[in-house]
Amino acid sequence: MIPVRSPRRGLILGLAVTLGCVSGLGLLAGSLYLLFYGSEGACEEPGARERLARVSAAAPAAAAGTAPVAERTGAECMDDSGDPWMTANSVYTHGGDVQPLITHYWDTATADGWKPVGTRGDAPERFRSVSGMCFRRDLAGEPALLRVGSAGPGEVLVAVESALDGSSMDC
Structure with a gap:
């Protein structure tokens, strides 16, 4: 039997990877800001x-x-x-x-x-x-x-x- 893959699988996987990267970069940027400039507020x-x-x-x-x-x-x-x-x-x-x-x-x-x-x-x-x-x-x-x-x-x-x-x- 040949497995059938959804045509949207690649789109969903790409979106998940992109969101993960953006979230990770945001967390890194926030951590660096706190490290060098202290906590705002x-x-x-x-x-x-x-x-x-x-x-x-x-x-x-x-x-x-x-x-x-x-x-x-x-x-x-x-x-x-x-x-x-x-x-x-x-x-x-x-x-x-x-x-x-x-x-x-x-x-x-x-x-x-x-x-x-x-x-x-x-x-x-x-x-x-x-x-x-x-x-x-x-x-x-x-x-x-x-x-x-x-x-x-x-x-x-x-x-x-x-x-x-x-x-x-x-x-």
Whole structure:
């Protein structure tokens, strides 16, 4: 007896192979993206909002004689680099003399449990640098940074930062 084959068998087999290849390539592309760029939407993961609230609440009180710059103050989760992180920034205007600011933020930060990176003697130079004075502390078991520095003439930036995955960050 001669077997009879359906004329559609080749078409169905070709379609199955094509769909399998496309699915495999899609899976490979998605895996490579996650490997090199991290997971998109990590800021939307459960617990991210609570973590952002803790980061925002950890900033020390503003120095006397400063005024907040509303349009340059806020908190956000950033996942544009592949390593998502939280930041809460506050910019304040001040009268121009930075020494009272340096003293206030150094004393307030250390009283709140922040550990300085560098010495008090280095603080004025670090305050004027790009990275500012830097302090470290754990927030709910996760490492965080506090940066305080000049944001331009007559402005001070106070920023609390923490990596979403709980890894430590550099000053």
